[in-house]
Amino acid sequence: MKKEKSDRATNRYKTLWISDVHLGTSGCKAEFLVDFLKHNECDKLYLVGDIIDGWKLKSNFYWPQEHTNVIRRILTKSKRGTKVFYVTGNHDEFLRKFVEYKLEMGNIQVVNEAIHTTADGRKLLVTHGDQFDVITRYHKWIALAGDAIYESTMSFNLWFNRGRALMGMRYWSLSAFAKQRVKTAVNVVSNFEDSVARECKRRELDGVICGHIHHAEIRELHGVTYHNCGDWVESCTALGEDANGKISVIQWVSLDHLNQSPKVSQLRRKAS
Structure with a gap:
């Protein structure tokens, strides 16, 4: 049988970074990630960490076919020559015990952090970032409770935005609103970003690429360039490096499409 040719363009990057996919949870936008x-x-x-949500899988096993498809896509890339670095996070911390054994499977290597050299010669620390979050590091029970609240918020957000869509209204993220408005949350995020940037400067590196707080961003902070991948629960974002070493945020799905099935004909992709 003759295969149909796809009219969808394939983008080429020197490097891609994705984080906070949370495979094993109902909030994961796995179909959009497969398309990406x-x-x-x-x-x-x-x-860049929290690809598999070990915390959630411990209490309630959830693993639909779409989540397996993500793993298959990553394995396919590695078989075709892409070098894959799995940087461990707090939700997939069960993998950290394998790092000391220098676990490698073909083109896939499990690490706790990495130093990436860009095409223009800059050295960047790649880390999930949970070790710079004082709540996650020293008060895990609070982090677990917060994770449960976050998941409940996401469930409510799903039905809330479906209602908004029926009324012709745009997508609105309750969790993002809370992070921006609640003083404690703002301080936690700000302290996290400051800690990551200062550690990067202490090591005399040019920048850092991390995840953890589910907010994609690139900005100058304390004399280094701070990059955050975002997530595949709410924003469907990644970071991409072009052949010249320029790194940009990739917004794969518009907010208007986050509550829809990811039919390729409806996807609107843009890089900012």
Whole structure:
């Protein structure tokens, strides 16, 4: 049988970074990520932590076919020559015990952090970032409770935005609103970003790429460049490095499409 040709363009990057996928949870936008991985090629792929949500899988096993498809896409990339670095996070901390054994499976390597050199010669620390979050590091029970609240918020947000869509209104993120408005949350995020940037400067590196707080961003902070991958629960964002070393945030799905099935004909992709 003759295969149909796809009219969808494939983008080429030197490097891609994705984080906070949370496979194993109902909030994971796995179908959108499969589409992203299918239409974006790279020499190196960094999985910057919380790809698999071990916390959630311990209490309630949830693993639909779409989540398996994500793993298959990553394995396919590695088989075709892409070097994959799995950087461990707090939700997939069960993998950290394998780092000391220098676990490698073909083109896939499990690490706690990495130093990436860009095409223009800059050295960047790649880390999930949970070790710079005082709540996650020293008060895990609070982090677990917060995770449960976050998941409940996301469930409410799903039905809330479906109602908004029926009324012709745009997507609105309750969790993002809370992070921006609640003083404690703002302080936690700000302290996290400051700590990551200062550690990067202490090591005399040019910048850092992290995840953890589910907010994609690139900005100058304390004399280094701070990059955050975002997530695949709410924003469907990644970071991409072009052949010249320029790194940009990739917004794969518009907010208007987050509550819809990811039919390719409806996807609107843009890089900012």
